[in-house]
Amino acid sequence: MIELTKDQRIEFRNKFEIPSEGSCVLYIMQRCQRPFDNPALNVAVKIANEFSLPVKVVSFVFKYPRANLRHYKFFLDGLIDVAQGLLHRGIFFHLKIAEDFSPITKEILSFSPKAVVMDENPLKEMEKLRKRLSKELPVPFLTVDSDVVVPSKLLEKEIYNARSLKIKYKKILSQFLKREEDLKPKIIANYKEPPIFTLDEVRSALKLDYSIKPTEKRGGYFEGQRVLKSFVDNRLKGYEKRRSDPNED
Numbered sequence: 001m002i003e004l005t006k007d008q009r010i011e012f013r014n015k016f017e018i019p020s021e022g023s024c025v026l027y028i029m030q031r032c033q034r035p036f037d038n039p040a041l042n043v044a045v046k047i048a049n050e051f052s053l054p055v056k057v058v059s060f061v062f063k064y065p066r067a068n069l070r071h072y073k074f075f076l077d078g079l080i081d082v083a084q085g086l087l088h089r090g091i092f093f094h095l096k097i098a099e100d101f102s103p104i105t106k107e108i109l110s111f112s113p114k115a116v117v118m119d120e121n122p123l124k125e126m127e128k129l130r131k132r133l134s135k136e137l138p139v140p141f142l143t144v145d146s147d148v149v150v151p152s153k154l155l156e157k158e159i160y161n162a163r164s165l166k167i168k169y170k171k172i173l174s175q176f177l178k179r180e181e182d183l184k185p186k187i188i189a190n191y192k193e194p195p196i197f198t199l200d201e202v203r204s205a206l207k208l209d210y211s212i213k214p215t216e217k218r219g220g221y222f223e224g225q226r227v228l229k230s231f232v233d234n235r236l237k238g239y240e241k242r243r244s245d246p247n248e249d
Helices: 039-050 069-089 104-109 124-136 163-177 201-204 221-234
Strands: 010-012 024-028 055-062 090-098 114-119 142-144
Touching: 024 039, 039 055, 039 114, 039 142, 055 069, 055 104, 069 090, 069 201, 069 221, 090 104, 090 201, 090 221, 104 114, 104 124, 114 124
Parallel strands: 024 055, 024 114, 055 090, 114 142
Antiparallel strands: 010 142
16 A cells, blocks of 8 residues: 555554455545545545546435434535535545445445545544454554644643643644645546435434524535635634624624
8 A cells, every 4th residue: 555654643443454355445524524624535545546436426324313304404405515525536435325324334335345444533433443344344443633723642641731732732833734635536437417315315314403493504515615604704804903802793
């Protein structure tokens, strides 16, 4: 495999070598729902390009405890943007809906992956899932810490105050404040429209809680970019002086 061991965002979860067979490199997108500026996706593209294979992205929608229709509406808004963004990059996207984690290994292996990449995630349930996959997957399994500027594993111990965190990060921050180019896959996905999935489809499959209705606010990557641009263009000036003033919006 290409030299990835020096990348401090990457954790090798098992010791399998790349198999001779395999039809793709599979990226399981769970935490880092972004079609661009996504280090985990770029790792998948690097591996796929070395073996002249397509990249396939799969997102699993599970029924989480206490999650309601409003949560899933924002979740689906994000996945719709992901599908459109990946289409622009020439990458396959698949959505899988399941009640729980139990079928996930079988679903992953149905793609015949040569290697599997997944987002790092500090939540206990997701770490439990990654440990399970590291034992059950017969191919290389990597996780990538994509949602923080500085990889979490570089903090050797728990830090309880902002000053200590600032001192720690100041020493190494410059190593990671570099924008990474979105890599192009050698093998381009041959579809013209992103997959279509709706809130009704997820709602009926998972029997969701209807008591809390969706809001009119939209989620997703492109909406987030729009809100950020509006903040930078219209509200950032004077933010440093007025950010603690409750009379200012």
